[in-house]
Amino acid sequence: MLELRNIHKKFGELEVLKGVDIAVEKGDIVVILGPSGSGKTTLLRCINFLERADEGSLHFDEIQTEFSKASKKDINAVRKKSAFVFQNYGLFDNKTVLDNVTEGLIVGRKVPKKEAIEAAIRALEKVGLSDRLAYYPSQLSGGQQQRVASPAPSRSTRTSSCSTSPLRLWIRNLWAKCCK
Amino acid sequence: MTIDLAYVQEILILVLKGIPTTLRLTFIPLLLALPFAFLIAVARQRNLKVLARVSQVYVSFIRGTPLIVQILVMYSIFPSLLNVFVKSRGIDFDVFGINPIYYAYIVFTLNTIAILSEVFRSALETVDKRQLEAALSIGLLPIQAYRRIVIPQALVAATPNLCNSTVNLLKSTSLAFLMSVQDITAIAKTEAAFGYNYLESYLVIFIVYIVLCSLVQVFFQLLEQRLSRYKRGRNIAVKSENQPEYFLDARKERYHAGIEEYS
Numbered sequence: 001m002l003e004l005r006n007i008h009k010k011f012g013e014l015e016v017l018k019g020v021d022i023a024v025e026k027g028d029i030v031v032i033l034g035p036s037g038s039g040k041t042t043l044l045r046c047i048n049f050l051e052r053a054d055e056g057s058l059h060f061d062e063i064q065t066e067f068s069k070a071s072k073k074d075i076n077a078v079r080k081k082s083a084f085v086f087q088n089y090g091l092f093d094n095k096t097v098l099d100n101v102t103e104g105l106i107v108g109r110k111v112p113k114k115e116a117i118e119a120a121i122r123a124l125e126k127v128g129l130s131d132r133l134a135y136y137p138s139q140l141s142g143g144q145q146q147r148v149a150s151p152a153p154s155r156s157t158r159t160s161s162c163s164t165s166p167l168r169l170w171i172r173n174l175w176a177k178c179c180k
Numbered sequence: 181m182t183i184d185l186a187y188v189q190e191i192l193i194l195v196l197k198g199i200p201t202t203l204r205l206t207f208i209p210l211l212l213a214l215p216f217a218f219l220i221a222v223a224r225q226r227n228l229k230v231l232a233r234v235s236q237v238y239v240s241f242i243r244g245t246p247l248i249v250q251i252l253v254m255y256s257i258f259p260s261l262l263n264v265f266v267k268s269r270g271i272d273f274d275v276f277g278i279n280p281i282y283y284a285y286i287v288f289t290l291n292t293i294a295i296l297s298e299v300f301r302s303a304l305e306t307v308d309k310r311q312l313e314a315a316l317s318i319g320l321l322p323i324q325a326y327r328r329i330v331i332p333q334a335l336v337a338a339t340p341n342l343c344n345s346t347v348n349l350l351k352s353t354s355l356a357f358l359m360s361v362q363d364i365t366a367i368a369k370t371e372a373a374f375g376y377n378y379l380e381s382y383l384v385i386f387i388v389y390i391v392l393c394s395l396v397q398v399f400f401q402l403l404e405q406r407l408s409r410y411k412r413g414r415n416i417a418v419k420s421e422n423q424p425e426y427f428l429d430a431r432k433e434r435y436h437a438g439i440e441e442y443s
Contacts, residue, residue, distance in 0.1 A: 090313070103315075
């Protein structure tokens with residue numbers, strides 16, 4: 001369960017988040033809608049600590065912290081428990097498709113290599129990319145990159161995921177497939 | 181004007197003996213400078229206040245003076261300073277008996293740190309900052325993110341400049357004769373003055389430098405090809421008439437996963 005209280009975030013003079021509260025239960029699928037520039041991505045980036053919120057508290061399963069004084073350990077723990085699909089898919093250019101998916105599992109979460117590779121191959125099979133395992137992102141089409149990005153953060157131990165592109169709801173469907 | 185071929189041969193043999201010194205003068209400072217240059221580059225990129233400022237001043241000092249002046253200053257000041265220090269501590273040590281090559285190492289290292297820090301800084305700038313964010317967001321520690329994602333990509337952008345710097349350094353080592361280091365230029369100069377065969381001596385080292393620099397360039401070309409493989413992709417032709425292509429490929433990966441060290 002993920003709960004955020006009273007998030008404030010300012011970029012210079014511009015106050016983007018003015019005390020946002022949000023609670024997401026396990027299994028929920030939540031859509032955040034809004035015009036561009038309204039802070040949807042900023043909110044997600046704050047959850048992942050890619051952007052440091054000025055104020056507010058975070059409660060994520062057993063992690064309980066204030067944004068202003070979260071330790072490096074807390075930050076890393078949150079990042080390991082959550083997943084994030086970037087608008088530009090956030091694929092690592094110097095890693096193959098398979099390595100892109102396993103990187104977070106093996107290095108981030110210390111999942112055994114064999115297990116991680118098995119899981120990654122299963123996930124990639126589901127999005128129809130099992131013939132592209134050894135390809136680099138530069139060799140994929142835009143749509144294929146997008147499909148790598150959806151299994152990339154998904155995994156068996158996944159607890160929460162954020163997609164910064166609300167239009168691509170179908171990614172959700174793919175995730176649902178991946179996680180079955 | 182004739183060229184005395186027998187003499188050329190003689191000089192060449194003498195000069196070849198100086199090649200290890202020239203290479204040492206190039207690669208020891210280069211290796212010593214790499215870690216420092218990288219730290220400075222990261223400090224400047226992440227805008228760590230004090231370190232970034234200090235290194236900026238340092239770089240502008242080094243860039244703002246000719247190498248030959250740095251050598252002259254270093255070679256006249258450093259031994260005297262060291263001598264005063266040794267005397268004041270009452271240590272029995274002959275400062276002026278130190279092999280001048282160590283002074284050369286110091287000058288070239290200080291110089292290379294400044295140059296490489298700029299090379300690395302510009303290379304780090306070429307990597308999209310979203311690559312770092314993506315790495316952090318999947319739970320990699322900053323140091324892992326740099327080592328596994330950012331640096332491999334930055335190195336590709338750095339290699340042409342790295343090659344440039346290395347070749348420049350190799351050529352600059354010819355100035356080490358000012359510190360009476362016996363590199364190939366010093367040997368050629370001594371021989372030339374000894375027998376008044378300037379043309380032959382200088383032609384020989386001219387060619388030796390070309391050969392050495394070409395080798396360095398070939399090395400860096402191969403390195404760049406290797407490092408930038410991800411941009412061109414690797415050839416993976418796994419085709420079968422009956423089986424779908426992906427099946428073989430997936431099996432291959434599983435097989436490798438079992439026996440090969442994953443890197």
